[in-house]
Structure formats: structure tokens, C-alpha cells
Amino acid sequence: MNLSVTGEPEALRSGRGEGANVAEKVLGAQGLVKRFGPVTAVDGVSFEIAAGETFGLLGPNGAGKTTTISMVAGLLVPDAGSVTVAGVPMGGSSVEAKRHIGLVPQDLAIYPDLSARANLEYFGRLQGLRGSTLRQRTAEVLELIGLADRAKEPSKKFSGGMKRRLNIGVGLLHRPTLLILDEPTVGVDPQSRNSILESIEALSVEGMAVLYTTHYMEEAERLCDRIAIIDDGRLQAEGTRDQLIELTGGVDTIRLTGSGSLDAGAAAVEQMPAVRRVVRDHGTLVLTVSNAPTAIAPIVNAATGAGLSLADVEISRPDLESVFLHLTGKALRD
Structure with missing residues (x-):
């Protein structure tokens, strides 16, 4: 059972990640460290994610979750440690590794005056999609996030939950190998939250690797094949839900x-x-x-x-x- 944060993680197992080998590894984060002045925000964090696996970073606000995923996505350069995505090393100017990533930030990254379809088409063009491929993928994503019937409306008329789903859709357009979701349900009502979680659950069908940060225990239990508990910038333990429960005596x-x-x-x-x-x-x-x-x-x-x-x-x-x-x-x- 892999419940240690030191050394190389054991082979991935359980759920959709069972039996993963090196070829199936989508993300490898090893010994990540990030300091801001005298404060060490992330301290020696290591984990792996396999294709088709949803991996959760569970911890309170300020635990180091967002800093960790910012290093994984190449937005921050770690002071120590390394990241590989689909076998490609991540560097500050690495374009190849970043192409494999779909990032859904905690803050909304959509244009309020554009419709849902126009938002997706705009970001799709930025990701290199064109013509019929862009139109088909936009339609598929609108269905997946449950906004096909509201596709022509400006996003400023949407509820908070609908905006969050559109935000997720932007990250999905180019069929990323790794989708990173940073607290995607913060500030939404229970019904919208459930719709968002249903959309995320559907992603496993496409074999996508998902890195999901949350401070909601029930979300981690519902969505994640494996969970890493993070606090004060360190991984306290990592494993399946049942493996983690065993730490309490089970x-x-x-x-x-x-x-x-x-x-x-x-x-x-x-x-x-x-x-x-x-x-x-x-x-x-x-x-x-x-x-x-x-x-x-x-x-x-x-x-x-x-x-x-x-x-x-x-x-x-x-x-x-x-x-x-x-x-x-x-x-x-x-």
C-alpha cells in the first residue's frame, strides 16, 4: 500500500488505474518544491497519474494545492523537482508538454459577452482547431457539459454553475491527455455542483487522466480513484479511499x-x-x-x-x- 510521500510511488493500482505501467503513466511529479520568500508553499510533493485515472489533491485552503498544479501545468517553475506529461519533461518554455494539458483554473476564464458556442470556438482556434473539426468538437463539448440548449446565449446570463461548466468545456476542447481541475465547484449551488460532478465523471469514458483539487471530502470520495491528502505543502498520505481509511485503524x-x-x-x-x-x-x-x-x-x-x-x-x-x-x-x- 502506497501511503508514503517519500521515494518513488508504487505502481498505480485500484479502479481505472489498476495495473498501470510506465507506458500508461500520463503525469509524473517528483519531489516538487516551491518557495515564496521564507515560505515553503510546496515541500517535496511526488505523485503519478495513469491514463483514465482521476487523482485527487484533498486539503484545506492554503494547503499548497494550487501551487502544486501550477507547477504541473508549467505556470510556475519549481525550485526543485521535475514534472513529465505524457513522457515529455515540463519546462518553463516547454510547449510540447503543455499541449497535452487542459487546465481549468479556479477563476473563470471565459468571455461574458460571447455565447457558449462562441467562447468554445474562440478558445478552440487558440488550441489549433479549425473548420469542421472545430465545429464538431464544439458540439460534442456542449453536449458533455449540458449546455447544448443554451449554446447561443451570452455567458453573462448563465448561472454560476453553468459558467463553471463552460469553463470546464474550454479545457476539454482539444482532447487533452491530462485535464487539471482546480476547485471547479467553489461558490456554486448544490444542483449546479452535482451537474459539474456528473460532467467530470463522464470524462473517464474517454480515458483521460484527471488531476482534481478540492477541499470537499465528498467530492474526492465520489470522483477519485486515488487521493493524496495535502497539508502545509506536504503530502501526508496517498492511496485509494479504503487504503487511507486503514490509517485510522479501518x-x-x-x-x-x-x-x-x-x-x-x-x-x-x-x-x-x-x-x-x-x-x-x-x-x-x-x-x-x-x-x-x-x-x-x-x-x-x-x-x-x-x-x-x-x-x-x-x-x-x-x-x-x-x-x-x-x-x-x-x-x-x-
């Missing part, structure tokens, strides 16, 4: 509420290998278990077989907030 809680023989039910379940502890709380048994989704069925069968009539079964699992607190000693949004 234990879940199951609450069995019911009537009948509570003592007999407790005696039956506490003998099971997955159960670490059983606490009686009035009409409820509170179980500390390993891997609750797998253990729940045998536990319920054992409890009911012992004479416990269940009225409610509740599972609580540790989340990335728990991991961040465990690693840093503070809440994710502190």
Missing part, C-alpha cells in the same frame, strides 16, 4: 437495535472474527468491526439466530475527514 461501527435476548445476541456476535468489541447500550448492541459491508450479513444472522428481534441496523464507516484529522490533528476545513 474499523467500522454497527448498531443493532431490537428486543428479545440482548445478552444472547451479544454473546453470539462477539465470537465472530470480524467483531473486535461489543458494548450493550440499553436496547442496542454497538459493535466495533472490521469491514462492516462484508461482516454485516453474518452478524445479523447470528444475532437473530440467538433470539434478538432486530428493529434497526445502522452502519457507520470512517471517512476522509477522519483520516485528515488522524494525520494532521485538525479538521479538514480548519
